[in-house]
Structures are given as structure tokens and as C-alpha cells.
Amino acid sequence: EAGVAQSPRYKIIEKRQSVAFWCNPISGHATLYWYQQILGQGPKLLIQFQNNGVVDDSQLPKDRFSAERLKGVDSTLKIQPAKLEDSAVYLCASSLNTRSYEQYFGPGTRLTVT
């Protein structure tokens, strides 16, 4: 069974630039999550999708972050414009449905904003 795929693995941008991350969840998983993990901290949930609908985006900084999952499979997370404090690892995870917290994580994208 293929795991959660993410790309790119690493990205370096300057502040005020934009960046996008891509995630392909495990086949058949209806629920998709995006997390932000700052160095030394645990992952923080940014947004949760059930199929192509948003379940929870309460911690997503909506003035600069956006995410979509148009066809209920792949998802993209965008930051525009980036700030220095956005430097972090962005993790994508998927689970069968919203009733299961057994999440499978991708390897993450390490973003450095200079």
C-alpha cells in the first residue's frame, strides 16, 4: 500500500514570496489533514478536509494561507505572502474518515523562509 506522498521535500524562498505544497493521500482515505510543525514543537493542525469539504480550519491563518482539495483526493496548501515565522515542516496526513484518528503521515515539506 502506497503511503502519503508530499512534494516538494524541501523549499527555500524569500519573505513575501509565495509557495505551494502538494499532497496525495492514501487511496480510499476520505479525510486529509495539513499540519505545521515548527522546530521543537509538536505538529499543529492547520486544516482538515472530509472529501472535498472543510471540516476544521480554525487555526489556518487565512490572510496568507489557503488550501484546497477540489476532487476529494489530492490537496494543495499555499502560502502567499510568506513570512519568516512560516519556516517549518508542513505535514500532510490522511485517515479513513473523520471518526478515525489513526492518521498516516507523509514525510513533510521543510520550508525555509529567508
Added chain:
Amino acid sequence: DAKTTQPTSMDCAEGRAANLPCNHSTISGNEYVYWYRQIHSQGPQYIIHGLKNNETNEMASLIITEDRKSSTLILPHATLRDTAVYYCIATGNQFYFGTGTSLTVIP
């Protein structure tokens, strides 16, 4: 939503049992306890979860106290590859990882 409290770090000798405690004194009756671990530079990995009863799988055992205010994750025979940050999470409206326990298995 119940928050959890874990020690910042622990050491364990290789081959011995690693017992990782977690306090979740405000957990409500329908909230599960989940454990994940994160090996350096990797995404978190699901380990085990439980509600009231003790649970065991091929990776670990989970012991939940009768009042459900705390739990212990047990790695029966720790290996060097078990060195990781272990997160105890009480489910609720949000899945909150916290900062976890950094477990170091010593040769």
C-alpha cells in the same frame, strides 16, 4: 478538549521496557487516548489507541487507569530504533499533539 501532560524526556536501556506516562485528568467519557511517535526527520507514526480498556498490538501496550485520568504506553523491549518523540493525545474537537516525551534508548 482534554489536554495531556507528559514528561519532557526519558531514557531507557536497550532491551528493557520503556514506560511512558501521560496525564489527561480532564478527559471526558467519549474521548479516546491516542499515542503517536515521531522519529527524527520523519512524519508522526500511529502506535495505539484506547478508550477504557487496556490495549496491545505488535508495537506496544496501552494501560489506562480506571478513572481514565492517566495512561502509560509500554514498549516491552526497547531498541535503539525506538528513540523518538512520543505524543499522547486525548481526542476531542481538535487533535492536539503538544510537545511529547523525547525517549532516548541507550545501548
